[in-house]
Amino acid sequence: MNADTNPFNRHFDHLETLADTIGESLRAPVTIEDAGHRLLAYSKHDPKTDPARIATIIGRRVPENVVGSLWRDGVIPKLMETDEPVRVRSIDEVGLGDRVAVSIRQNGRVLGYIWALEVERKLDDDALHLLKAAAEAAKIKLLRLQSQKRKEDEERRDLFWELLTDRHPSGPQAKTKAESLGIRIPDATAVVVVQFAADVEEALHQSIHYIVTSSRRVRPLLHVVSGSQLIVLTEASAGPRFEADASEFVGSLLRQLGERLANAPLAAGIGSVQEDAAAVGQSYREALALVRIKRQFPAETGAMTFYRELGFYRHLPYLVEQKKLHRYENAALKRLRAYDREHHANLVETLETFLARDGNAKEAADMLHVHANTLAYRLKRIAEIGGIDFGDVDQKITLYLDLKTDKWSGTTERL
Template sequence: MKDPFKYGFDRAEDMAERISEVLECPITIEDVNHRLLAYSTHDNCTDPARISTIIGRRVPGKVINNLWKDGTIPKLLASDEPVRVKSIDEVGLGDRVAISIWRNNEVLGFIWALEINKKLSDQDLELLKKAAQAVKSKLLKMHVHESEKVERNQEFFWKILTDNFSSSHEMKEGFQKRHLTPPSQYAIAILKFNDEIADAAEKQLLYLLNTSHHVQIVLSTIDYDQFIMLIEPKGDRPLYDAKTFMGWLLAQLSERFNIHSARSGVGGLYTNLLDIEKSYRQALSVLLIKKRFPQETNQLDTISELGLYQYLDIYREQRKKDGFVNYSLRKLKEYDQKHHTNLTESLKVFLEKDSNVNTAAKALNVHINTLSYRLKRMADIAEIDLHNAKQKMTIYLDLKIDEMNL
């Protein structure tokens, strides 16, 4: 079969037009992150998904989600053969054929051919495979350029994270030099994994970041087992947006790529660029606290959600410096050890359940009367007033410090 794409093209738009002319259907070319690179002209032969992609210069998130659910994108990421895509009316997607563009074992992008007025024949599908080969050389040049840009941005990001700027003006100039818009409000967000982040996992993360609509990812980098991001919330509820984004990211890693081991941490929200390093340290603190107290902090992401947990290190150091031992807690432990009871644990659960006897009894799997009796014994043995908020807070803090010392 004669190859109608064998001669070179200067522009991606010319390539899209040529493919459209040969296959007699509208064509779009995307990079691997579903950003629009080129599209052919069309008259009335199109669908809402294509129009939205052209207007937004990227495939809408709802379309991507549905293409994952129906298995289209997983197929494209596993094979270089054309994939037929059935219409999905709820997202305005008509019938199409898609093919991925490969370099060795890496997907560089996709070609999408709409089947509105014509269904592609077997011969057309062979031509589409030739078109993918022709587009590859163009994408390779773009890929190299993008990789160099990412490397430069990562160096800049590490300079920020390690506090190597003397003024916000100098930092703004660094953003502008790299054609980046300095964030007006931001936070550092980190995903921490159990092991070093492999190349495959990095590509999966970058794919998700480039298809997210929750926040703007200004910069990102990897530090062994940590994926670090400078994020800019887009809405008028920045804290909620940051937390929603991290929840979405963890869910997508689990559902799409079978990665379940990541923990998330988000530092404080700031407007002054010189506070980026501070937000970074706070995000690391969140991860450390979540490691120490995994069950009770599992649903917490941001430094502002941690409450007293963010002060435990300071409190512990002060206790060490003073040599202070909580008398009430010591008495309870001594009683438990001598009588083989678990009053200390019962007190901890009671305090964690906001002094709610019913909730605490359920958590301890005991009758409410049993817990009420234990609380009276605790008050007598430890000489503590469990109706006094200050006394309860003090002994709770010392219980948490005990856990940190284990």
């Protein structure tokens, strides 16, 4: 094919122009997608089309089920291996008509795909040759687009980290910088952190991006995956309205991530709503603390979503640190532990349950599967051995906090 017969051997200012040119040359509706099946451009003046294409254009992305069936049928794998056009038979279940696809590749790496529908006519060999030439032309555009996009992504990510680490001295300054990157920071924001069991592989970033951005209830402004955490900056507002929405958002995030990813999320939490863009870091630190504490005390804090719900638990990291720093150990607990060890008793567990049940002997007894009198007896022993006065609230609270602290510091090494 020489230059005269290659209609794509010229400069295209927009990807849309290229799509139109391909469409006209092939006399077929054409869509151009990136490697993640997001719509980049599509030819206009298409007389006919199929449901899958409509859904793709409306959603600006190939529907998940279509992508899924294309994977199952081996179409995508085949496209990823060859530069040659691949003919795809219609798949009625997902509204996919006959079509031809060609991958846009660079050094074996897929940059995107061009799809040509065979709604009006079957594409002959000439058309397939044209399609291959079109892929070559699209490659140049996609490479430029990608490098541009990557640069923008990097700048956004840098901005996000700057916000998270409080690098901007003032809110307005941060907002100005954000606007130069096309991001409008609203009056109130909050940070969401989702903790995964292990580091999130690069391959999953795409799915996470999709799940985060497809949210309806709250508007995510920026997000980044860092190690085993997903961090999201969302628009916020004061009041229960936002709380409900945010709660719903985090819930659906966890659900969707859990369903689609093998590396399931363990916990998620939201920092306080900040009205100053320069205080995003505050919200971030709170969300981090929340997630950390939720992992440590799933039974106690598992249901919490917002930092302020933590109550005194938010001070636990400090208490643990102090305990280590001062080599502090509650004298009463020390004695009780020694007794437990020597007599194979479980006074500490009994005390813990009793305190957790708010001093309700009956409930605690039921919880421990012992007779109420047994519990009464044990409490008497605990008071004797530990030198504890159960009438003193302060002592009880001290014990409760020390028990929690010990629980944490005993297991926190792995974190």
